[in-house]
Amino acid sequence: MIRTFCFAAASAAFILAAGQPAAAADDELIKSQAGSWLLAPESGAKGCRLTFETSPASGGYAISGADACATALPAYAKAAAWNFSDDGTLNLMDASQKVVARFQEEEGSPWESEDGDPTWLLPALGDVDHVPTVASLAGTWQIQQPGGKLICNVTLSGDADQDGTPKMSPGGDCPADIRDLKLSLWAMEGFGLVMMGTDGSSLSFDMRPDGSFQKSEEEEGEPMVLVRKQGS
Structure with a gap:
């Protein structure tokens, strides 16, 4: 959700x-x-x-x-x-x-x-005056610990599946707990971003005023942030 x-x-x-x-x-x-x-x-x-x-x-x-x-x-x-x-x-x-x-x-x-x-x-979220779109977020992002330590890379694609949901792919450097989610699709709605797995699992993030994302408070486990990879 x-x-x-x-x-x-x-x-x-x-x-x-x-x-x-x-x-x-x-x-x-x-x-x-x-x-x-x-x-x-x-x-x-x-x-x-x-x-x-x-x-x-x-x-x-x-x-x-x-x-x-x-x-x-x-x-x-x-x-x-x-x-x-x-x-x-x-x-x-x-x-x-x-x-x-x-x-x-x-x-x-x-x-x-x-x-x-x-x-x-x-x-309202900081000075943000628009909502992000699939096109504006497509690219490579880094899942990090709050202190900035890299966990792994993920790619958010602008291409969609037959139902119109954009695709994504976790990098080969992702740890087992993220790989096990089998993330393959993602979606934006307002300031929320959700990554969805093929087995019904998901990982949700909330946008921050600087355009990065933090793992939603409702999610279990350690906190994580999602930051666009430089040059992407």
């Missing part, structure tokens, strides 16, 4: 609370969504940031900074409020409460726009 961030529990909590009067229990859900977000096209084009506030606004809770979207994503520049629907959909609205966009989220995946060209809504 790609672990960019997980709002399934939050969405479920909201759905359970839906239909009930607004209660203090919902405050924690709203607070958990507050903060800086990146709106970014799935294509890898430049996105923009906005901030989810917890202060009330017409139709939900205030959004600030949306005017920064005027160039990159003008359709979102008038977003003035955010809120959840009873079905867990996250809605962005303008000052007149007209819905600017609706976002759906599946477990382990980013919020994705329902209509138009796919756009993701992700917690």
Whole structure:
């Protein structure tokens, strides 16, 4: 599973609370969504940031900074409020409460726009203003220990299998615990990267602000980082 961030529990909590009067229990859900977000096209084009506030606004809770979207994503520049629907959909609205966009989220995946060209809504990551793509990440990478000691090399290919999933290959220098995963495919979704094995095994990484990746906290075993090999 790609672990960019997980709002399934939050969405479920909201759905359970839906239909009930607004209660203090919902405050924690709203607070958990507050903060800086990146709106970014799935294509890898430049996105923009906005901030989810917890202060009330017409139709939900205030959004600030949306005017920064005027160039990159003008359709979102008038977003003035955010809120959840009873079905867990996250809605962005303008000052007149007209819905600017609706976002759906599946477990382990980013919020994705329902209509138009796919756009993701992700917690902001440093100064990153776009999401990585298969084309931008294809090449040779090094799996390292956190201190920089090389574990082994892996190659992420831009070529895909018959189902459209990009291929990968671990280097011959990989230790047994990585070889045993039989990694052969990889995928990106938002800021998450997952390597997948032929027997259902996987190895997941989360992107860092500098463009490298760290092994997801949900993964067992020793920590690892994934760094692009110089010259690749």
